[in-house]
Amino acid sequence: MNKKLVDAINEQIKYEFFSAFLYLAMASYASELEMTGFEAWLKAQAAEEQFHATKFIDYLHERNERALVKGFEDPKNDYTSLLEAFEDGLAHEKIVTSRINNLMKIALEDNDYATANFLNWYVNEQVEEEASFTTVINKLKMVGSSPMGLYQLDKELGGRQGFTPSTGAGQ
Ligand code: OFO
Numbered sequence: 001m002n003k004k005l006v007d008a009i010n011e012q013i014k015y016e017f018f019s020a021f022l023y024l025a026m027a028s029y030a031s032e033l034e035m036t037g038f039e040a041w042l043k044a045q046a047a048e049e050q051f052h053a054t055k056f057i058d059y060l061h062e063r064n065e066r067a068l069v070k071g072f073e074d075p076k077n078d079y080t081s082l083l084e085a086f087e088d089g090l091a092h093e094k095i096v097t098s099r100i101n102n103l104m105k106i107a108l109e110d111n112d113y114a115t116a117n118f119l120n121w122y123v124n125e126q127v128e129e130e131a132s133f134t135t136v137i138n139k140l141k142m143v144g145s146s147p148m149g150l151y152q153l154d155k156e157l158g159g160r161q162g163f164t165p166s167t168g169a170g171q
Contacts (some may be wrong), residue, residue, distance in 0.1 A: 001108040006065050008103055009056055013100060015052035015069040020046040022075040022092060026085045030076070035150075037158025038082060039137075044160050045089075052122070059118055083140045088135040097126040 027042035065161040079085040100122045107115040136157070143149030 001063050002112060003064050005106050005112060006060065007112060008106055009060060010068045012099060013053050013056045013067060014072055015096065016049050016056065018072045019092065019096065020049035023049060025075045025077045027087060030082065031080050031148055035082065035154045037154035039092060041157040041160045045046055086133055086137050086140060090130065090137060093129045097130060138147060
């Protein structure tokens with residue numbers, strides 16, 4: 001594989017693990033608020049991110065390339081509201097989307113159609129990722145400061161289906 005593409009995927013592996021840490025930090029904040037449904041939703045999201053990272057690692061190995069696991073800075077741990085946390089999450093996902101698009105660009109410039117095909121999974125996944133954060137943000141805005149609304153929403157988010165590592169399915 002083209003070295004530029006391998007390096008860019010290795011950077012993305014770091015970013016996917018960072019996403020997992022970011023959502024675990026948000027889950028911890030939700031736990032402090034006794035919002036166990038939000039906590040469960042964010043933990044499931046973190047598990048998905050770990051899957052995204054290891055899927056890249058496995059792909060590089062399949063192509064006989066060296067995958068690297070790198071460190072990163074601390075994620076944000078303090079929030080003033082769940083809305084702020086989810087708005088940060090959506091902003092983060094938009095950055096991830098542009099990073100995935102950039103990987104696709106490099107793969108296509110190099111005529112690496114196998115990698116472009118592999119990256120398609122992430123292109124579709126990012127549509128889902130942005131949509132799921134947007135849905136929670138819209139619901140949080142709808143509920144506002146109503147304790148009953150928040151209680152119901154917490155219950156609803158706690159029903160997020162478990163993550164299935166073999167397919168990456170889960171919502
Ligand atoms: Fe890996 O999609 Fe979110 O970050």
